[in-house]
Amino acid sequence: MTAKIVFDRVGKDFPIRDSVESFTAIEEFSLAVKAGEFVVIVGPSGCGKSTLLDLLAGLTTASSGRVLVAGEPVSGPGLDRGIVFQQYALLPWRTAQSNVEFGLEAIGVARRARANRAREFLDLVGLSGFEKRYPHELSGGMRQRVAIARSLAYDPDILLMDEPFAALDAQTRESLQDELLRIWQRTGKTIVFVTHGIEEAVYLGNRVAVMTSRPGRLKEVLSIDLGPRSVDADLRSSPIFGRYRHEVWSLLHEKETV
Numbered sequence: 655m656t657a658k659i660v661f662d663r664v665g666k667d668f669p670i671r672d673s674v675e676s677f678t679a680i681e682e683f684s685l686a687v688k689a690g691e692f693v694v695i696v697g698p699s700g701c702g703k704s705t706l707l708d709l710l711a712g713l714t715t716a717s718s719g720r721v722l723v724a725g726e727p728v729s730g731p732g733l734d735r736g737i738v739f740q741q742y743a744l745l746p747w748r749t750a751q752s753n754v755e756f757g758l759e760a761i762g763v764a765r766r767a768r769a770n771r772a773r774e775f776l777d778l779v780g781l782s783g784f785e786k787r788y789p790h791e792l793s794g795g796m797r798q799r800v801a802i803a804r805s806l807a808y809d810p811d812i813l814l815m816d817e818p819f820a821a822l823d824a825q826t827r828e829s830l831q832d833e834l835l836r837i838w839q840r841t842g843k844t845i846v847f848v849t850h851g852i853e854e855a856v857y858l859g860n861r862v863a864v865m866t867s868r869p870g871r872l873k874e875v876l877s878i879d880l881g882p883r884s885v886d887a888d889l890r891s892s893p894i895f896g897r898y899r900h901e902v903w904s905l906l907h908e909k910e911t912v
């Protein structure tokens with residue numbers, strides 16, 4: 655099967671202000687993601703994780719190498735890719751329902767279909783009954799749920815998530831992680847999720863791509879198999895989780911000593 659997403663020896667340089675030199679943020683980054691995979695990119699602050707998502711989203715272009723989505727070079731933003739950022743990025747003057755409808759208006763979905771679709775996706779993220787609330791009337795976790803519903807509502811094949819739960823308290827983060835896994839299983843989306851949290855990476859990813867910084871490079875890709883998940887089990891305390899956590903930690907730590 656051909657990969658849904660391909661980073662092929664991607665490099666990204668940024669100009670340095672008042673200088674002819676440039677700063678290499680990413681170097682020789684190669685990674686292929688299959689349709690339906692949940693890949694987490696983990697790495698220290700500044701290693702280029704957000705830049706990789708920006709490249710996938712078509713918000714910036716590579717200095718070298720290629721970024722392909724469904725076999726085609728990325729040439730700009732597209733409705734095949736939904737993005738969820740750390741900041742909720744909701745429109746404060748619109749209700750939850752109306753925020754979810756926003757993206758659907760842009761693609762010309764008729765009013766009634768729009769309303770139905772928005773309700774359906776608010777339900778999917780556990781927000782039935784909160785349709786009429788404004789962002790300031792929702793908790794941080796609820797606002798991030800609205801942002802996820804908004805991205806899912808126009809049915810992108812790919813979901814790009816940039817530390818979407820970083821601003822949330824631990825308990826809310828854990829419940830949203832479970833919800834995201836449930837949504838992923840139900841919808842079969844391809845997800846690329848960026849975080850600097852080792853536990854978050856191990857908990858969510860089918861595969862975890864570990865990066866090192868200065869310049870950002872791919873260190874190793876680990877396949878994760880935590881076995882069957884049960885809502886009641888404290889998976890994060892299990893020996894297998896601990897082993898993966900330690901493996902990622904070691905990979906991230908090694909870079910300090912080379």
Ligand SMILES: Nc1ncnc2c1ncn2[C@@H]1O[C@H](COP(=O)(O)OP(=O)(O)OP(=O)(O)O)[C@@H](O)[C@H]1O
Nearest residue numbers: 668669677679698699700701702703704705706850
């Ligand atoms: N527009 C830009 N101009 C110049 N340098 C940039 C620009 N965007 C990012 N960088 C630099 O590129 C490097 C990678 O940044 P990026 O935001 O992708 O890292 P990150 O891994 O997502 O970091 P964090 O986890 O802290 O969000 C950083 O050193 C950053 O300063």
